[in-house]
Amino acid sequence: MTTSLMRQPLLIDMNGSNWSHFRDVPPADTEGVRIYAVGDIHGHLDHLLAMQAAIAADRAQHPVERVMIVYLGDLIDRGLHSRSVIERVIAEQNAADETTKIICLTGNHDAWLGEFLADAAVLPLWGRKGGLETLASYDFSPEEILRAMADPIAAEVMRLALVARIPQRHKEFIATLLLSYQQGDYFFAHAGVNPDRSLMEQRKEDLTWIRDRFLCSGKDFGKVVVHGHTSGPRVESLPNRINVDTGIYATGVLSCVVLEGARRHLITVDRGTLRALREQQMETQHG
Template identity: 80%
Template sequence: MTNPFMRQPLPIDLSRGGWNHFRDVSPADTKNVRIYAIGDIHGHLDHLLAMQVAIDADRALHPIARAVIVYLGDLIDRGPHSRSVIERVAAQQNEADERTCVVCLSGNHDAWLNEFLTDATILPLWGRKGGLETLASYGFSPEEVLRGMANPAAAEVVRLALIARMPQQHRDFIAGLPLSYQLGGYFFAHAGVNPDRSLTDQRKEDLTWIRDRFLTSTTDFGKVVVHGHTSGASVESLPNRINVDTGIYATGVLSCVVLEGVARHLITIDRNALRALREQQMEPQHG
């Protein structure tokens, strides 16, 4: 089967100024491990499943002894299938073996869901930012959620109902998501890092929320920071960071960076790739 999601080289962008101090810095290295880092999914199950197919195809085409798959957070909200996305990523994590490690980080949207399970007062904020769609994936009507957003007592009713409807495995998965992960010369976090703090002294609010201070920094953080959170038209590949969030809910594009040794590559799932996958799945199988 032809792979419609073929990896592409991802060069380091040095077009803007301020990178001279990186000329004497050794490039980040994963040693003998390949890393697949996937940007914000936001409840888009078709893209997730296609990306998993693409990664399997990439591993078949480029065999390696061990791979680490890192989800950079914001599995949920905005898209229609948050429950199914949680189910699939949790299952993939449980199915991991000695050849594959699966890490899923907490994004700010995942943290909102976890917070709502103990505090109904967050519903007016979370509901406007995609929580309505996540609750709909657990069987709530828009009217129920909107009532909860307008009335604290109704919000508590929704919270208790979600606890009853949400499998314990899903609650445990969301509650247990780490804020960061490190491997080789790379540091992974949903939003980024505070440039004024060491990687070992980062705070939750920075790892899940930071934007401008991090995004405009040309600091050598000690490791290349791989993140999502701030969507762009394309993946940013810079000397000190890689932004993998391509705004799936607005663009229909899910991106994954492939890091191996000192090389960077890119796998993209867009509407054309989804269409190609569906067509391949519909082709008759010949024995």
């Protein structure tokens, strides 16, 4: 296991904004469960496989009775292997035993796929934002995708073709993704929450799309919100929220926050670690 795949301590950043109202708040707790929260994957299969291996190695090195793995949404789009990413996460769900719970949230990109299966009108926008790569992973050519993006009739033909082509298990997976999940003192959502609503009153558009109103808020939301959606150069670990999206399609970095009791740790997979893993595999194959 390369060094960058090993867990690193993740401190809570109390600098900058006025966080004084959090100083007397008890540390967030996971109620006896270790949580691995994985940021936006965006069709990057190699990063996903390396992260799953890193989580398995972390569990072996730090045994625990119960584990929850949370995928924070945007499994698809932008990267070249969206279909394979969906297939791999479904396989992980099917293989999970009683010690492991797999939670998959819907991101705005995942929602676009579901919307396109019902309405071809979403294609021009979705295609420009990464849908082209997802459709290509289901064996549509770039030329026919671009033609469909410009022609409503061709878009409807492509929608019907995808409905027929996409595996039923993928349709069911996309249709049953969760908008949010709670465990202990943590609340998981793809984009975040509306600071003006309680956690129980959040709307789909906020949970999958919100940015500045949430990101700029120093409010105690009642639970620590763990999210992705808004990419940055590093994981943000704040008193009221944790942003796990490190912009994989631009930076080549996939991040995972490990939450256990009141402790936070970080596991990352980057292009360098992928190269090191490939070299290790080649050395093993050649003795």
